Amino acid sequence: MxxxxxxxxxxxxxxxxxxxxxxxxxxxxxxxxxxxxxxxxxxxxxxxxxxxxxxxxxxxxxxxxxxxxxxxxxxxxxxxxxxxxxxxxxxxxxxxxxxxxxxxxxxxxxxxxxxxxxxxxxxxxxxxxxxxxxxxxxxxxxxxxxxxxxxxxxxxxxxxxxxxxxQQDLSFKPTAKKFLLYLPEGELHEIGLLFANYILRARKHQVIYLGQSLPFEELVLAYDIHQPDYILSVFTSQPNPDDMPDYLEKLVERIPNSKILLTGYQLLALGHEVPEKIHVLRSFQELIELANTN
Incomplete structure (x- = not known):
């Protein structure tokens, strides 16, 4: 109790x-x-x-x-x-x-x-x-x-x-962007990523959903295959704070041609500085506005 x-x-x-x-x-x-x-x-x-x-x-x-x-x-x-x-x-x-x-x-x-x-x-x-x-x-x-x-x-x-x-219609609008959604290795808190999946599909964007605990090299493989416009992830408990700077630098280096969208407790609450190429989403309203304008 x-x-x-x-x-x-x-x-x-x-x-x-x-x-x-x-x-x-x-x-x-x-x-x-x-x-x-x-x-x-x-x-x-x-x-x-x-x-x-x-x-x-x-x-x-x-x-x-x-x-x-x-x-x-x-x-x-x-x-x-x-x-x-x-x-x-x-x-x-x-x-x-x-x-x-x-x-x-x-x-x-x-x-x-x-x-x-x-x-x-x-x-x-x-x-x-x-x-x-x-x-x-x-x-x-x-x-x-x-x-x-x-x-x-x-x-x-x-x-x-x-x-x-x-239950969503999987058709895309003519101006649809391609979003690759994943959680880093060890990250099992999936609800926020599922929220993003729903929001993007509701606005007729294409989503490649890779789910929980994805090893970094598998992320790079999926990126090479799909060449998405955006990569989106939610860092709730992983990577741990000591590993975060190196992980963010690897993202920027190995994912050169996609825009990187990140959110989650590990970034927002712990106040990490992020490379300029990475955009930190501070609310789901930001994602909705981005999805509506593309």
Missing amino acids: SVYSIKDLEHLSGIKAHTLRIWEQRYGILNPERTDTNIRTYGDEELKLVLNIAILQSRGDFKISEIAKMSDSERSANLLRLSEGNLHFPDQIQALTISMLELNEAMFQQLTKNIIQKHGFEDYLIQIIHPFMLRLGTLWLSGSVGPAQEHFISHLIRQKVIAAID
Whole structure:
């Protein structure tokens, strides 16, 4: 079980710590443990409860006194009912977080169905899943999410993106560019690359998708065969920071005639300097604009 401070609950839910303390005293909603120095700590159940409350209360449909009296099943049922209406994007991200923490596939599938029907698949990716994955990264680094929860939700999202790609029309527009997509050797975090695949195919570009953990020499081989206009990769955990400068120099040297597009935590968060020929994508909106103008 994960352990959270009251500040963690505030950060993840948006509800002020002061308000949580009042609710704890007035309604008995939370039952924290206390350390030897009398500091409140909370577990997974308290986090899920606070996320539920944040969604139910933000819509104004329920007072906190009413939410406090609900059972877990009643809160979940009300959350799903609200998701069929007009939940704002932050609330939908909160709801997906709850489905992950509960390992609740039925809830994930229903939420996803409601969101896609209302907003379409691309908005589902850009407005909800992408910020959700950023939150997941924060939760993972803080130890708030375990491997089972991360694997569970990543697998479900990956399935959704692959299914959407399979349904796309594979014809190209006359001005289509050729994009080669890959992940470096050892890199297994594929969802961001699948996002890019979907975005480019939706705009009728040609995509050669090479997927996870590609050895560098195989990348060069594919480049020699296809001579793509662009090479795109997402560096989430690989290459490691010590190897990054050499890897980037090799890319520039061995891939001389393609434009190189890179993104991912290893570049964005660690602040690596990159060779002039490499363009760092800082958002998926940049990729969308590039795809729309070509």
